Amino acid sequence: MKLYDRLILVLLVALGFGVFFLLPQGFSGEELEVYRNGKLIASYPLMEDRVIDFADGDKINQVTIHEGQAYMSSSTCYNQHCVDHIAISKTGQSIVCLPNGLVLVIKGSEEELHGILN
Amino acid sequence: MKKNLVFIIIVLLLLSGCQSKGIYEKNYFAFDTVIDLKIYEGGSEKILKELEEEIYRLEEVFSIHDESSQISKLPNIEDAEGDLASIISLSLEMEELTGGSFDPFLGRVSALWAFGSPEENIPEASLISAALEESKNRNIEDLDFGGIAKGYAADRLLQMAKDRGVKSALFNLGGNIITLGTYEGRSFNIGIQDPLDKAGAILGVVKMKENSAVTSGDYQRGFDKDGVRYHHILDPENGYPVQKDLMSVSVILPNSARADAYSTALFVMGFEEARTYALDNGVPVVLVNRDGEVLVLNDNDFEFELRNEDYRLVD
Numbered sequence: 001m002k003l004y005d006r007l008i009l010v011l012l013v014a015l016g017f018g019v020f021f022l023l024p025q026g027f028s029g030e031e032l033e034v035y036r037n038g039k040l041i042a043s044y045p046l047m048e049d050r051v052i053d054f055a056d057g058d059k060i061n062q063v064t065i066h067e068g069q070a071y072m073s074s075s076t077c078y079n080q081h082c083v084d085h086i087a088i089s090k091t092g093q094s095i096v097c098l099p100n101g102l103v104l105v106i107k108g109s110e111e112e113l114h115g116i117l118n
Numbered sequence: 119m120k121k122n123l124v125f126i127i128i129v130l131l132l133l134s135g136c137q138s139k140g141i142y143e144k145n146y147f148a149f150d151t152v153i154d155l156k157i158y159e160g161g162s163e164k165i166l167k168e169l170e171e172e173i174y175r176l177e178e179v180f181s182i183h184d185e186s187s188q189i190s191k192l193p194n195i196e197d198a199e200g201d202l203a204s205i206i207s208l209s210l211e212m213e214e215l216t217g218g219s220f221d222p223f224l225g226r227v228s229a230l231w232a233f234g235s236p237e238e239n240i241p242e243a244s245l246i247s248a249a250l251e252e253s254k255n256r257n258i259e260d261l262d263f264g265g266i267a268k269g270y271a272a273d274r275l276l277q278m279a280k281d282r283g284v285k286s287a288l289f290n291l292g293g294n295i296i297t298l299g300t301y302e303g304r305s306f307n308i309g310i311q312d313p314l315d316k317a318g319a320i321l322g323v324v325k326m327k328e329n330s331a332v333t334s335g336d337y338q339r340g341f342d343k344d345g346v347r348y349h350h351i352l353d354p355e356n357g358y359p360v361q362k363d364l365m366s367v368s369v370i371l372p373n374s375a376r377a378d379a380y381s382t383a384l385f386v387m388g389f390e391e392a393r394t395y396a397l398d399n400g401v402p403v404v405l406v407n408r409d410g411e412v413l414v415l416n417d418n419d420f421e422f423e424l425r426n427e428d429y430r431l432v433d
Binding site: 093 | 144145146147150151152154156234236288290293295297301306307308309310311315317318319320323324331332333338341368
């Protein structure tokens with residue numbers, strides 16, 4: 001391979017990597033998606049701390065994102081299973097509030113677990 | 119130079135292959151749980167929509183809580199047709215295969231407990247024994263597909279997806295998981311929840327390709343009262359939540375309806391009986407008992423990886 005060919009090869013490979021990493025999904029990183037009755041209603045980067053209230057009539061859930069983890073900080077549901085759930089941070093993890101119809105799911109580029117039997 | 123160009127093109131193709139493959143995903147509520155559909159390869163919005171509609175259709179057929187469902191309007195078991203006839207037939211077969219440990223006629227008893235609703239409670243003992251006695255008549259009012267319907271629906275979704283050319287998918291029906299094809303040529307990683315940790319920690323991971331996995335556990339639907347756990351898996355012998363030595367049973371079988379029914383039946387049996395049954399009948403299973411022992415049997419089509427130091431694998 002001549003020097004010129006090598007140069008082109010290096011440039012093309014660099015361009016390939018550049019396109020791959022600079023595409024929008026490369027920036028998205030780990031995100032929290034929030035679904036109400038199956039509909040995506042919001043998504044937030046896990047890297048930004050915040051507290052969000054989701055209200056649907058008297059069904060109110062408070063979600064907290066803190067230091068890359070998300071958890072249900074409060075809920076008006078009767079069983080409080082969602083509030084008892086550990087904070088989630090890995091792609092594929094979820095917290096479900098069945099009575100209030102709210103689901104939190106962590107999204108990311110690589111799924112470590114594709115599904116959880118719970 | 120030609121060879122170099124070919125090489126360059128291959129490198130670029132490989133790089134472009136790393137990008138997003140167009141995953142189609144939908145999660146929503148049906149069957150009193152969260153349904154999560156993911157199509158990794160060969161999907162479209164149209165297919166996703168068809169799968170979603172099929173779930174709603176099956177829910178309208180099987181739901182014993184909905185007065186307008188087909189099952190609620192059925193006058194006699196003998197009059198069942200279509201999906202209803204199929205699920206009744208499969209339920210009866212699984213009841214026979216498991217010696218009655220899977221009992222599809224506990225509907226009247228489970229209605230008293232009302233698990234998963236704000237009315238869940240400990241019923242009067244006299245009501246339970248009366249309902250249990252009544253259930254021996256095996257009337258239409260006694261039928262409850264809670265231990266098999268999600269598996270049946272999962273099988274249907276898989277077949278529909280296959281018929282529409284889907285190559286890779288994972289459908290999670292509230293803990294009933296069925297997979298199609300492979301995940302980028304590799305196994306799907308399915309986490310099994312730690313039964314002692316309601317907060318959602320993982321016990322271990324099942325690695326499987328096209329298959330189905332279903333877990334029954336005492337930590338699932340139910341409630342605690344005065345330090346006692348009242349969960350949704352009822353003992354056909356007495357109508358109370360099973361109080362034996364198993365905490366979690368995961369069955370890994372390509373047929374999700376059978377896996378669903380087996381997981382309930384083995385949980386009802388208890389550790390030793392379930393071990394013997396699974397060995398005698400070749401049921402692929404991960405059993406977890408109250409001593410923290412994890413027993414993996416018939417694992418020809420899956421791998422189990424323990425990921426929790428509170429448990430130990432036994433032979």
